[in-house]
Amino acid sequence: xxxxxxxxxxxLLGAGRVATHLAPAxxxxxxxxxxxxxxxMASACALADPLGIPCTDDLRAxxxxxxxxxxxVADEALPGVTKALVAxxxxxxxxxxxxxxxxxxxxxxxxxxxxxxYGILYPLQTFSKERAIDMREVSFFVEASSEESSxxxxxxxxxxxxxxxxxxxxxxxxxxxxxxxxxxxxxxMYAAAHHLLAAxxxxxxxxxxxxxxTAAKVHTLTPREAQTGPAVRGDHQVMxxxxxxxxxxxxxQHLYEQMSRMIVTTHNSQPTxxxx
Numbered sequence: 001x002x003x004x005x006x007x008x009x010x011x012l013l014g015a016g017r018v019a020t021h022l023a024p025a026x027x028x029x030x031x032x033x034x035x036x037x038x039x040x041m042a043s044a045c046a047l048a049d050p051l052g053i054p055c056t057d058d059l060r061a062x063x064x065x066x067x068x069x070x071x072x073v074a075d076e077a078l079p080g081v082t083k084a085l086v087a088x089x090x091x092x093x094x095x096x097x098x099x100x101x102x103x104x105x106x107x108x109x110x111x112x113x114x115x116x117x118y119g120i121l122y123p124l125q126t127f128s129k130e131r132a133i134d135m136r137e138v139s140f141f142v143e144a145s146s147e148e149s150s151x152x153x154x155x156x157x158x159x160x161x162x163x164x165x166x167x168x169x170x171x172x173x174x175x176x177x178x179x180x181x182x183x184x185x186x187x188x189m190y191a192a193a194h195h196l197l198a199a200x201x202x203x204x205x206x207x208x209x210x211x212x213x214t215a216a217k218v219h220t221l222t223p224r225e226a227q228t229g230p231a232v233r234g235d236h237q238v239m240x241x242x243x244x245x246x247x248x249x250x251x252x253q254h255l256y257e258q259m260s261r262m263i264v265t266t267h268n269s270q271p272t273x274x275x276x
Contacts, residue, residue, distance in 0.1 A: 009034040011062060013081055014072035015047040015055075017127035018101050022072060022160075023051055025135040029159040034066050059084045064092035068156065070121060071100040078105050082113035097152050103176030106169035107143050119144030119153040122172055123161075126183050135160050141167040141175060192252055224266065231263035 010031050012019045015038035026033055033053050038044035041057040048055035056062065062069075062085065069089075073081050078100055089096065098110055098118040110118035122141040127133060140157040142164060144150035150166070157164040167175060190211070194204045217226040230238040239260055246253035 007032070008067035009063075009065070010068045010070060011035045011037070011066040012047075012070055012072060013037045013059075013062070013085065015043040016072060016074075017129055018123065019070075019072040020047055020129050021127050021133050021135065022070065022101070022123075023047060023053070025160050027051065031068075031159075035063050037062050060088055062088055064089055065094060066096055067094070068097045068099065071098075073100075075102050075105050078102060078109055079113070082109055082115070086110075086113045086115050097149060099153065099156075103141075103179065104173050106173075107145065108169070110145070115145075117145060117149050119149050120169075120172070121153055121157055122167075122175075124175060124179060136162050139163045139165065141165050141172055143168055143172065192255070196249075196252070227263060227267070229263070231260040232267050234264070 008031055010026055010033050012023055012033060012035070015036055019036070023033055023036065033051070036044050036048040036053050036055045037059060038047070038055070038057060041055070044055035044057055047053075059081070069085060071078060071081050071085070082098070082100070085098065095117055098115045099121045100109065101121055101123060103122050103124070107118070107120055120141070120143040122143075123135075124139040124141060125133060138161050140161045140163065142150065142153040142157050143166065144153045154164060154166075190204075190207075193207060197204055197207070214226070230236075230242070239256075242256060243253055246256055
């Protein structure tokens with residue numbers, strides 16, 4: 001399965017953030033997206049209609065002659081969706097490639113559903129429907145049930161991105177945890193900062209140059225080398241003043257204390273790095 005896959009028919013199961021970006025990327029790569037399924041017709045059509053793709057909210061109505069089926073649904077929904085999909089394809093004459101895009105759900109979810117040819121196409125990125133993403137710059141991690149299926153998934157991934165890697169379910173779960181720290185928890189810190197500033201009518205925008213530079217530094221420095229602030233300097237007087245200022249916000253006070261301890265522990269357990 002190489003360049004010929006560009007003429008393959010793909011069905012997307014799910015119409016959320018990942019599918020919203022994957023559908024146009026597949027079309028741009030030359031694939032034909034034959035159908036979009038979602039739990040509600042409104043969400044299915046919201047993705048499909050602007051792209052001229054048929055849509056449905058009935059898993060029993062999903063076309064059975066596609067070459068590739070990609071489940072882009074929430075982790076907790078995957079077991080039910082995979083089982084229903086495999087059951088609906090049992091009478092089909094083809095041998096389609098069945099994929100899911102989840103980082104923390106193992107490959108075995110397909111085997112347990114009774115699939116014959118299956119794999120994983122995991123894009124390591126934060127997706128929002130309102131923001132465009134260049135899929136060529138997204139890291140994709142692939143895994144499959146056989147060497148042939150692995151080659152097929154890799155060919156699909158390489159048609160979408162220049163950064164494709166193989167990762168088994170264990171390594172992919174670790175990547176997903178790391179992504180939660182690097183992305184989800186980081187954004188939660190932004191939210192905490194936004195809350196603190198809003199209480200004094202200070203616009204969050206004043207932090208954007210700082211946020212941008214912090215993110216830019218880890219392109220050339222390790223995160224440890226890029227670490228700055230009172231904790232890494234051992235400035236206990238400043239940290240104590242901050243904690244006292246946060247006394248009316250016990251959750252943020254506790255978070256500040258825990259994060260500061262983690263920074264101190266990390267830097268005391270490794271060789272000294274540059275900081276400011």
